[in-house]
Amino acid sequence: MNVTIRYAAGSDIGCSRENNEDSGYAGARLIAVADGMGGYAGGEVASSTVIGSLRSLDTDAHNDDLVESLGRAVAEANEKLRIVREERPDLSRMGTTLTAMFWSGARVALAHIGDSRGYLLRDGELFQITQDHTMDQLLNAEASEAGQVPDPAETSRLSHVLYRVLDGRDDREPDLRLREARLGDRYLLCSDGLSGPVDAQTIYEVLTAEAEPSWAIQRLIQLARDAGGPDNITAVIADVVESEQVTETTPPQTVGAAAQA
Template sequence: MNVAIRYAAGSDIGCSRENNEDSGFAGARLIAVADGMGGYAGGEVASSTVIGSLRSLDAEPPVEDLVQVLGRAVAEANEKLRIVREERPDLSRMGTTLTAMLWDGTRVALAHIGDSRGYLLRDNELFQITQDHTMDELLKAEAEQSGQTPDPAETSRLSHVLYRVLDGRDDREPDLRLREARLGDRYLLCSDGLSNVVDPQTTYEVLAAEPDPARAVQRLIGLARDGGGPDNITAVVADVVEADHLAAGPPAAPLTVGAAANS
């Protein structure tokens, strides 16, 4: 069966920040969210550089292995960050998370690094399909492997400390895997400005109740703002639908949001 995605994206500065360091993209073949960091201007440059580099993937379906194509594109984006850092010493501390999905019919490649998140709503259940690259998650995994219980105080203290991001340095490898997309699936990619404020149950309720992707995005962003909006908030929602359902109307334009929309 020929499938396609119906998508929406939105980004908001939140209630406490002076600038938006998030970037997002949604198109017929690529969806992505990047949450930049690194002080004034650094986060904006990092996230917009990565999203700007990846956008070319939305143009044509890849003829090679989907995961390899996406992995190579992430490596190229990281190399562009390296060049920017060398040209701009004032941005030496910049970096960005990235969660991206590249589509080819029912196949979809997922790339993830950092603590932005990917969720899947399938068969009326919500699943987190990414693993946060934070020190508390690393400690929890190590404790589980050794049969021990991690110190709650220590894991709480390290809950926002990232051990893997894209920052132009070597060996910044994302998690990569291939997934199967099914009709009726709904994907959410978001920055931690959403996932840290809106709990999974509320996120599920919005995604399950709101059929329109754009309204779902705006409702989730609104909930994050209502919860205090301590950080920038970016969300992309993509629904897997029959391609014939989209063919009747004009093709949807790709959407670029956040810092990348201004670069």
């Protein structure tokens, strides 16, 4: 059975920010979300540079090793950030998260760094398929290994502090792995502007209720705004379907800062 993805992307500035530092992309072989940081212009430049670089993967060219190809593309994007930082000292603090999936039929490579998230809706259950690279998660993991209980006040204080991002510096390695998609799977990639104010149960309810990816994205963005919209909100959804179900080719979609670059 031949499978493909049906996809949509959306981004919103939110209710509290003056500009959109998120970028997103959805195409036939690549979906990705990047949440930029580092000042008024820095976040926009970082996320749009990375998404702009990764878009070259969204071709019909054959790739024998999806994970290797995606990992190499992320490294190349990080190198472009290094070049930008050298040319623009005012952007020395910029960086971005990245969660991306690179498809070939039912095989898909996943790359993740930072605290944007990937979710999988499969057989009526919602799974988070990425781990936040935040200091509180790191402290929790270290405490668990040592058989200890971390200080709740300390972990709460560090819940938004990232210890891994793409910022043009060396040794910025994402989590990389290969997954097998199944017919009927629905994948959601999103920035923390969605996963922060909208809880997992509500995300599950929307993903199960809204059949069309674009409708689900619109609903999720509105829920984040209704919850105060404290940050930029970006989401990409990919549904795994039979190739025969896709009668028209959907053009690739670029959203957020990358759409303005």
